[in-house]
Amino acid sequence: AQSVAQPEDQVNVAEGNPLTVKCTYSVSGNPYLFWYVQYPNRGLQFLLKYITGDNLVKGSYGFEAEFNKSQTSFHLKKPSALVSDSALYFCAVVKNMDSNYQLIWGAGTKLIIKP
């Protein structure tokens, strides 16, 4: 079955430290992967996506993600966390089904950055 997993419900990081939010996936065919961020009571904002090519994808707000085909992972990273990065982060993968493509969503990881 095609799926995506975010193994950590919550990640706590001190401000200024590097952060990683984990995502693993299982799909048939080539994976197309997305990261979104959600602030409280707001819609989701697109951060970055992996389509093909370079395994390190750079996105908005200083975030980047590393695609690892052998480990079927797409972890979100940032070298130096800000308190304002505190939010809910979602990983998604395109589900291949016939002629249209839907997203499969992870359950989300709450990121807390402490001053």
Place this chain on the structure above:
Amino acid sequence: DGGITQSPKYLFRKEGQNVTLSCEQNLNHDAMYWYRQDPGQGLRLIYYSQIVNDFQKGDIAEGYSVSREKKESFPLTVTSAQKNPTAFYLCASSQRLAGRTDTQYFGPGTRLTVL
């Protein structure tokens, strides 16, 4: 400004009532989607549409209905048949439904509470 608008931001419904959530986009996107978000869960797809006057059921369509009379608009009706409608509802759009690499862009959401 380009984007997706949803209204109202908060909606309260009595049991047995139907309510309609509005979603409008001015991005000239062909595809539109409705998702439901519950705490601790990823987004679940309710309905999607790739063209005017056409829409398809998602994973949790029971108790919901939609229409797509205009390209810009994709309203969602939560009917009295929906047993547990209290949730955060998100509307999204993308350039194409069949574009597997197309990014979905989200509105700010509507929080529905059943009294």
